[in-house]
Amino acid sequence: MPNFSNQIRASSSLIRRLKQRTAIPAALIQTRSFTPCEGHRPVIVHKRSIDILHDPWFNKGTAFSMTERDRLDLRGLLPPNVMTSEQQIERFMVDLKRLEVKARDGPSDPNALAKWRILNRLHDRNETMYYKVLIANIEEYAPVVYTPTVGLVCQNYSGLFRRPRGMYFSAEDRGEMKSMVYNWPAEQVDMIVVTDGSRILGLGDLGVQGIGIAIGKLDLYVAAAGINPQRVLPVMIDVGTNNEKLLKDPLYLGLQEHRLDGDEYVAVIDEFMEAVFTRWPHVIVQFEDFQSKWAFKLLQRYRNKYRMFNDDVQGTAGVAIAGLLGAVRAQGRPMIDFPKQKIVVAGAGSAGIGVLNAARKTMARMLGNNESAFDSARSQFWVVDANGLITEDRENIDPEARPFAWKVKEAGRQGLREGASLVEVVQQVKPDVLLGLSAVGGLFSKEVLEAMKGSTSTRPAIFAMSNPTKNAECTSEEAFSIVGDNIIFASGSPFKDVDLGNGHIGHCNQGNNMYLFPGVGLGTLLSGSRIISDGMLQAAAECLAEYMTEEEVLSGKIYPSISSIRDITKEVAAAVVKEAVEENLAEGYREMDARELQRLNKEELLDFVERNMWGPNYPTLVYRKE
Numbered sequence: 001m002p003n004f005s006n007q008i009r010a011s012s013s014l015i016r017r018l019k020q021r022t023a024i025p026a027a028l029i030q031t032r033s034f035t036p037c038e039g040h041r042p043v044i045v046h047k048r049s050i051d052i053l054h055d056p057w058f059n060k061g062t063a064f065s066m067t068e069r070d071r072l073d074l075r076g077l078l079p080p081n082v083m084t085s086e087q088q089i090e091r092f093m094v095d096l097k098r099l100e101v102k103a104r105d106g107p108s109d110p111n112a113l114a115k116w117r118i119l120n121r122l123h124d125r126n127e128t129m130y131y132k133v134l135i136a137n138i139e140e141y142a143p144v145v146y147t148p149t150v151g152l153v154c155q156n157y158s159g160l161f162r163r164p165r166g167m168y169f170s171a172e173d174r175g176e177m178k179s180m181v182y183n184w185p186a187e188q189v190d191m192i193v194v195t196d197g198s199r200i201l202g203l204g205d206l207g208v209q210g211i212g213i214a215i216g217k218l219d220l221y222v223a224a225a226g227i228n229p230q231r232v233l234p235v236m237i238d239v240g241t242n243n244e245k246l247l248k249d250p251l252y253l254g255l256q257e258h259r260l261d262g263d264e265y266v267a268v269i270d271e272f273m274e275a276v277f278t279r280w281p282h283v284i285v286q287f288e289d290f291q292s293k294w295a296f297k298l299l300q301r302y303r304n305k306y307r308m309f310n311d312d313v314q315g316t317a318g319v320a321i322a323g324l325l326g327a328v329r330a331q332g333r334p335m336i337d338f339p340k341q342k343i344v345v346a347g348a349g350s351a352g353i354g355v356l357n358a359a360r361k362t363m364a365r366m367l368g369n370n371e372s373a374f375d376s377a378r379s380q381f382w383v384v385d386a387n388g389l390i391t392e393d394r395e396n397i398d399p400e401a402r403p404f405a406w407k408v409k410e411a412g413r414q415g416l417r418e419g420a421s422l423v424e425v426v427q428q429v430k431p432d433v434l435l436g437l438s439a440v441g442g443l444f445s446k447e448v449l450e451a452m453k454g455s456t457s458t459r460p461a462i463f464a465m466s467n468p469t470k471n472a473e474c475t476s477e478e479a480f481s482i483v484g485d486n487i488i489f490a491s492g493s494p495f496k497d498v499d500l501g502n503g504h505i506g507h508c509n510q511g512n513n514m515y516l517f518p519g520v521g522l523g524t525l526l527s528g529s530r531i532i533s534d535g536m537l538q539a540a541a542e543c544l545a546e547y548m549t550e551e552e553v554l555s556g557k558i559y560p561s562i563s564s565i566r567d568i569t570k571e572v573a574a575a576v577v578k579e580a581v582e583e584n585l586a587e588g589y590r591e592m593d594a595r596e597l598q599r600l601n602k603e604e605l606l607d608f609v610e611r612n613m614w615g616p617n618y619p620t621l622v623y624r625k626e
């Protein structure tokens, strides 16, 4: 692998000259904290000629100007017509759209994988252009680089693998991780998304192929949060797989042995964390798609020591809280009425339990934030897992689920018992909200949805949050057609809005942690907080909830459109920074120290966040010998 170290260094004199030459308002130049926006600095490169064209970080393809072609020894290596980045994208889009003749229905798009391949090849050739295409068409291509297509990509990764992206740490690398981490070419890494591949979306154990989800999440970090793509690192920790099919597949790319478990497993993850934080002490690590068994334990183990969070447990919880509060507002009630909601949750894994804990805490805060409030909040939830309703009678009850287990007597008073089926629970409870994080496609069957018609809510909410599309507990069509036009609907993967007739539309919200994790990561980075506190996550969730106007929620829109994800991410990041400052966790970022951060008003904070978001613009390249 080529050594890129020290390649990307902005020259301060060049920046000074650039400031003089470009039309930057004088007021901004005088601001002590001003630095050129991400992506506007000239970039020093230590390679020329064909090597630049093969480097996705620096390559501009046909957009290299003639002077740059001369400066970088590129003359003659490209067709002579210099194109603008807009023209480049137009040419690329014509090719990409060729596949769309037969493919017009989003999630079930039969050509999604072909589109992923085309986008992936662009990613390999020219990172700037890739992100420009993605950002400009986020609504259309998020479902390709992220859920649902990323699930299909992970399932087929051994066949799709061409060029490596990210790092692989395996059980075979024990003892070597602290040195091998230096094989990564970038001097600075801001954001790592790591998975062990043990529960990829709702698709189960996909072993080493799970790297696709880390890549997809980081695509959103770049597109939504403006994290510099040269400073992101997808990581796969390969400790084996328990997927029997992969264990027997001669073309499988990962370790063909059963997963490590117990202390041996923890030792591998510990070594990985020490290695990355030794090389990049300020990096943020997002844990993604670890099976529940380890998700909670690892979160508790590392959250007070490192800058890390678990997206499935904490990101999902925040997004769900924002949606649940939106559902209350959509009933025309104030958010403070949330503690009165009856909520049935199907699925008691990392995501379901994360949501339950956060929802209970939110209710308790609204009820006075004392022990009795916390206790009484508990009775608003009914949890159904693969074995039915969870009560204290459950054998080998998962400790994480225990706080939500009903006393057998109390359940009996409601006509329920240990292991009652989902349909029985919905029939008896008549919940305001039915929320699925079960990974079981179609779990909200006709019977279950019929039972939801008995909901005591004026506007029942159905959250089919499992991914990818085929794992959604029900479709939007099923929910609106069976339960009624007035429901609030959200799903983890995108569904199309439903035509209800009479000119009315049933709105499909995408209830996905993508609305939170990019802002949590960016806010943590810019605050310089050493840990990610509950308060910072809560601030992110509240910001998302408040983002929606009264009019929007009343029309059934409880989450923003994905086309505004960059704007919502900026707001979430600012809320996270503000909370970190208030909790005295912020240590500052670059020229903005903690005291200066403290002085910023809301507008200045948003401006600070925006100025530090990378955008997909070609920087001026300047060659220097190493």
Ligand SMILES: NC(=O)C1=CN([C@@H]2O[C@H](COP(=O)(O)OP(=O)(O)OC[C@H]3O[C@@H](n4cnc5c(N)ncnc54)[C@H](O)[C@@H]3O)[C@@H](O)[C@H]2O)C=CC1
Binding pocket: 199, 200, 201, 202, 203, 291, 292, 311, 312, 316, 319, 346, 347, 348, 349, 350, 351, 352, 384, 385, 386, 387, 388, 422, 436, 437, 438, 439, 440, 443, 465, 466, 467, 468, 471, 491, 492, 493, 511, 512, 513, 514
């Ligand atoms: N929309 C979003 O932002 C997110 C969605 N998810 C999705 O949530 C799903 C679950 O993720 P995890 O909790 O990590 O998985 P998990 O495997 O830890 O948990 C699944 C849970 O569902 C339960 N379950 C299985 N069959 C059931 C049935 N017939 N009825 C009721 N419950 C049943 C299991 O007992 C278990 O408690 C996945 O599909 C994942 O893609 C996860 C995180 C974020």
Ligand SMILES: CC(=O)C(=O)O
Binding pocket: 147, 200, 201, 202, 289, 311, 312, 466, 467, 492, 512, 513, 514
């Ligand atoms: C969205 C996500 O993180 C999941 O389905 O696991």
Ligand SMILES: [Mg+2]
Binding pocket: 201, 288, 289, 311, 312
């Ligand atoms: Mg996940």
